[in-house]
Amino acid sequence: MAQTFAASSTLPARQTKVLGLLPAIIFLVLALVPVAAVFGPESYLLGLFTRVMVFAIAAMALDFICGYGGLVSFGHAAFVGIGAYAVGILGSHGITDMLVALLVALLVSAIFAYLTGTVCLRTKGVYFIMITLAFGQMAYFIAGSLAPYGGDDGLTVRLRSTFLGFPFLQSDRTFYYFVLLSLFVAYLLFRAIVYSRFGRVFRGARENPTRIATLGFDVFRFQRVGYVIAGAIAGLSGFLLANATEFVSPAYMSWQRSGELIIMVLFGGIGSLHGAIIGAAAYLLVEEVLGGITEQWKLIFGPLLVLVVLFARGGLLGLAHAIGGRLDRG
Amino acid sequence: MADPVLQLNDLHKNFGGLVVTDGVTLDIGQGELHAVIGPNGAGKTTLINQISGLIAPTAGTIRFNGTDITGLPANKRAELGLARSFQITSVLPRFSALENVALAVQARAGTSYRFFGRADREQTVNNAASAALSEVGLAERKQTVAGHLSHGEKRALELAIALAMQPKLLLLDEPMAGTGHEESARLIDVLRRLKGRFSMLLVEHDMNAVFALADRISVLTYGRILASGAPDAVRTHPQVVAAYLGEEME
Numbered sequence: 001m002a003q004t005f006a007a008s009s010t011l012p013a014r015q016t017k018v019l020g021l022l023p024a025i026i027f028l029v030l031a032l033v034p035v036a037a038v039f040g041p042e043s044y045l046l047g048l049f050t051r052v053m054v055f056a057i058a059a060m061a062l063d064f065i066c067g068y069g070g071l072v073s074f075g076h077a078a079f080v081g082i083g084a085y086a087v088g089i090l091g092s093h094g095i096t097d098m099l100v101a102l103l104v105a106l107l108v109s110a111i112f113a114y115l116t117g118t119v120c121l122r123t124k125g126v127y128f129i130m131i132t133l134a135f136g137q138m139a140y141f142i143a144g145s146l147a148p149y150g151g152d153d154g155l156t157v158r159l160r161s162t163f164l165g166f167p168f169l170q171s172d173r174t175f176y177y178f179v180l181l182s183l184f185v186a187y188l189l190f191r192a193i194v195y196s197r198f199g200r201v202f203r204g205a206r207e208n209p210t211r212i213a214t215l216g217f218d219v220f221r222f223q224r225v226g227y228v229i230a231g232a233i234a235g236l237s238g239f240l241l242a243n244a245t246e247f248v249s250p251a252y253m254s255w256q257r258s259g260e261l262i263i264m265v266l267f268g269g270i271g272s273l274h275g276a277i278i279g280a281a282a283y284l285l286v287e288e289v290l291g292g293i294t295e296q297w298k299l300i301f302g303p304l305l306v307l308v309v310l311f312a313r314g315g316l317l318g319l320a321h322a323i324g325g326r327l328d329r330g
Numbered sequence: 331m332a333d334p335v336l337q338l339n340d341l342h343k344n345f346g347g348l349v350v351t352d353g354v355t356l357d358i359g360q361g362e363l364h365a366v367i368g369p370n371g372a373g374k375t376t377l378i379n380q381i382s383g384l385i386a387p388t389a390g391t392i393r394f395n396g397t398d399i400t401g402l403p404a405n406k407r408a409e410l411g412l413a414r415s416f417q418i419t420s421v422l423p424r425f426s427a428l429e430n431v432a433l434a435v436q437a438r439a440g441t442s443y444r445f446f447g448r449a450d451r452e453q454t455v456n457n458a459a460s461a462a463l464s465e466v467g468l469a470e471r472k473q474t475v476a477g478h479l480s481h482g483e484k485r486a487l488e489l490a491i492a493l494a495m496q497p498k499l500l501l502l503d504e505p506m507a508g509t510g511h512e513e514s515a516r517l518i519d520v521l522r523r524l525k526g527r528f529s530m531l532l533v534e535h536d537m538n539a540v541f542a543l544a545d546r547i548s549v550l551t552y553g554r555i556l557a558s559g560a561p562d563a564v565r566t567h568p569q570v571v572a573a574y575l576g577e578e579m580e
Contacts, residue, residue, distance in 0.1 A: 197436055197444040197452075204433055207422040214382060215495065216408030216437040225443070 019324045022317075023187070023274040030180055030277075034173050046172045048288060050244050053179045056280035057186050058237035059264040060273055061230040064190050066262070067271030068199065069226050070206030071121075074129045075136025076261050079109040079231045081143055081253030083238020088155045088248030089146075098161035098169075098239075105239040106232045112139070113231025117224045136258050143250035154249025157242050169243060179240050183277070186233050190273050193229065202226050267308055269317025278316050333396045334359050335499045335529040336381065341390035343376055343553075350376045351387065352553035358499065363525050365532045365540045368550035374533045375417055377550070378503045381531070382414045383407045395498060408437070411498030415488040417507050417533075423477035427468055427487055430476050431459035434494035462494040463487075466520050482513030489520065493528075500530045506539055518542060541565070549573075 030053065037045040058080050065071040086105035095101065116135040123131055144152045160169040169175045193199045205212045205219045212219050242248050251257070260283065268279020286304070290297035312319040334357040343351035350373045358364045366374055379385045381392060383404035392400045399407055413434075421430050429450065435458045436442055436449065449455070463472050466486040471479060476487060485505055492500055505521070506514040518539050524530070525543060534540050540547060541561050548558040549570050557567045564570055 192446050195448045195450065196446055197442045197449040199445075200429070200433055200436065200449045201442050204422050204425065207424060208420060210384065210404075211416075211420045211422060211491075212433075213404045214384075214408055214414055215434050215491070216405050217442065218403075218405045222442075 019321060022320070026274055026277055027180075027184060027187075030183075031177075034176055043172055046176050047244070048284070050172075050176050050179050052281045052284050053183045053277075054237055054240045054244055055261070055264065055284060056277040057183050057240065058234045059261050059268070059276035059280045060183075060186055060190060061233040061237070062261045063265045063268075063270060063273060063276040064193070064233075065226055065230040066265055067273075068194055068203050068206065069223060071223060071227065072129050072262070073120075073132040073227075073230075074255065074258050074262065075116075075132035075134070075139075076230075076234055077255070077257035078136040078139035078253045079113065079234030080238040080241060080257070080261075081139060081250070082109045082112055083235035083240075084242035084248045084252050085143060085146075085149070085238075086235070087161065087239055087242035088157055089149055091157050091159065092149060092155060096159045096162050097165065098163055101161050102236070102239050105235045109235025109238070110228050110232040113228045114224065117227035117231070121220055121223050121227065133255055133258070136253060136255055140250050140253040140255070143253055150249070152250060154247060154251070157246045157248060160243045160246065161239075175243065179244070182236060182240060186236065187273060187277075189233070194273070198222070198225070263305060265315075267305065267315050269315030272314075272317050275315055275317040282316060335362075335395060336531065337391075337393040338377075338381070339391045339393070341377070341380060341392065342388045343373075343380060343385070344388050350553050351380065354390070354550070354553070354555055356548055356555060356558065358529055358531055361526050361529055362545045363521075363530045363532060363543055365534060365544035365547045366550055367534065367537070367540055367547060368556075372550040373553040374550055375503055376553075378414065378501050378531070378533060382412060382501055408495065411496070412501065413492040413495040413497035413499070414501035415485075415492050415503055415505055417503040419481070419484045419488060421476040421484055421487050421491065423475070425476055426473050427463060427476055427479065427483075427490075428456065428459055428472040430487060431462050431490050431494045432456060434491045435459050435462075438494075438496055459494055462490040465493060465523075466490045467516060482509045482516075485509055485513070485517060486520070489517070493524070497528060500524075500528045502530060502532045502534070504533055504535060506534060506536045514539065 030049065033049045034046060058076065062073060062076045065073060083105035086108055087101050090096070090101050090104060116132070120128055120131045120135065149155050160167065160175065169178060194203070201212060201217050201222050205222060209219045238252065241252065264279035264283045265276055266279070267282050268277065269275030286301055287297060290300050308315060314321060336358040338354050338356045341351050341354040354377060366377065368374055376385065380387045383402060387400065391398055394407070394410060394412060399410065422433070425433070432455050435455045439455055460469065460472060463469050466489050468483060468486050468490060471483060476484065479487060485507070489505055506517050509517065514536055521543055532540070532544065544561055546559060547561055547564040549556040549564060551573055556573060557564055557570050
């Protein structure tokens with residue numbers, strides 16, 4: 001069962017004790033990072049892991065539609081960018097309250113997902129990949145043409161989002177925990193959805209859309225709802241990203257960013273949700289470490305990714321399950 | 331007499347220049363088991379695909395319980411009570427047998443736009459699904475992942491999925507396709523028990539099954555109905571004997 005984890009299950013499978021606890025362990029470790037960081041370069045570590053969690057949210061949203069819905073989107077960074085621009089643009093008009101900014105970020109990315117999903121979901125397979133890529137690039141170029149908001153150069157976020165006027169995210173540590181909370185909520189939300197009635201239809205549509213239709217489900221509408229949820233949560237990630245970097249730029253939406261999100265999902269283990277956290281952490285930490293050694297870090301990372309895809313089909317998580325299963329038997 | 335469950339009226343389907351359905355007119359009465367037989371390539375599966383809404387006919391109408399459903403998509407027809415099985419097994423391979431059937435039950439039990447609460451713990455849905463599985467003799471295998479079932483078991487699962495939809499009409503596209511002798515005997519048994527409770531359109535190559543089960547038989551060749559009637563009448567119909575049954579019935 002363990003080795004076939006990635007291939008045979010559409011649900012997070014029941015696993016060995018340690019691996020079953022993995023999501024809890026991940027969140028525990030993330031919760032302890034600020035405590036440990038006191039003993040090291042604190043603000044650097046907090047910044048790095050905040051970034052990991054922000055991208056983990058976007059990667060998890062992508063994993064939800066890719067890994068459970070079979071909808072491989074190559075334009076997911078667009079939603080991240082929209083969420084970020086919501087913060088940037090509102091901020092430049094002096095609106096910094098998160099009750100507004102977060103709501104706008106979620107709403108606009110959801111609307112963008114609804115509209116583009118209506119078109120994209122009429123297509124399948126490689127065409128779906130291409131058309132989501134096209135919409136992603138469209139968003140990228142639109143952002144670059146927003147002259148009042150910095151155009152290609154982007155714009156600075158002068159003040160992190162406030163809550164009812166109270167600037168409680170100013171402290172990096174508080175902000176870190178706020179991002180952690182967001183990640184945790186996103187995880188619980190997706191987990192609930194995957195197991196729910198909706199999730200069952202959504203997962204079934206990936207397995208065999210014709211069968212799902214002949215059971216009486218409107219596959220298109222179910223997939224669109226899933227796409228909108230994933231878009232909105234990616235928008236949440238963008239909202240956090242703008243606050244984390246205190247800067248917004250069209251580069252957040254580029255196709256390279258969408259590709260990186262796919263790599264994170266594959267790297268961690270597609271179709272597992274918490275694998276997306278592992279993938280985001282692995283990608284960004286490898287980038288950080290290798291990037292410190294050489295500017296050409298992708299030369300090393302590329303082959304590494306090829307190895308993971310070739311020999312660990314379920315990503316790092318799949319590898320862990322394979323090893324866990326072997327230990328169990330041995 | 332009550333309205334027929336299904337009425338096909340002068341149904342035509344062309345794929346480019348190829349005529350696959352050529353003026354089929356046929357009806358199925360309430361509770362009737364109507365078999366459609368014919369040689370390979372006669373257009374049987376195409377006919378079922380048109381009835382279930384997977385492909386659109388070129389001309390003609392399909393009425394289901396008196397309503398014209400010719401323009402409805404497959405999912406709407408399923409909502410109205412049209413269930414089908416596929417000739418090429420079409421289950422959800424990574425779902426358990428129970429979950430495959432539970433999804434069919436769920437489609438009939440309130441909204442599926444429910445995002446919280448575990449679907450696999452809904453007892454009423456699971457009970458109905460288990461009942462359908464028992465009906466086809468798969469009760470023991472309900473936790474098995476569908477992809478790991480034997481071919482015969484997958485055929486039975488197809489049937490259980492269709493049954494769980496509580497359909498008004500069952501479209502069965504070669505339910506015995508590829509099964510061994512024993513398995514097909516078991517499936518015939520299951521169908522015999524279902525007969526009368528459901529109206530059925532049965533497409534099947536297995537002549538034992540067809541003549542044992544059908545109330546009426548229509549013979550399809552080159553997209554046309556060659557003959558239609560009670561099994562005994564069809565069996566002795568000279569054109570049918572010449573065109574199709576031939577040696578098999580000697």
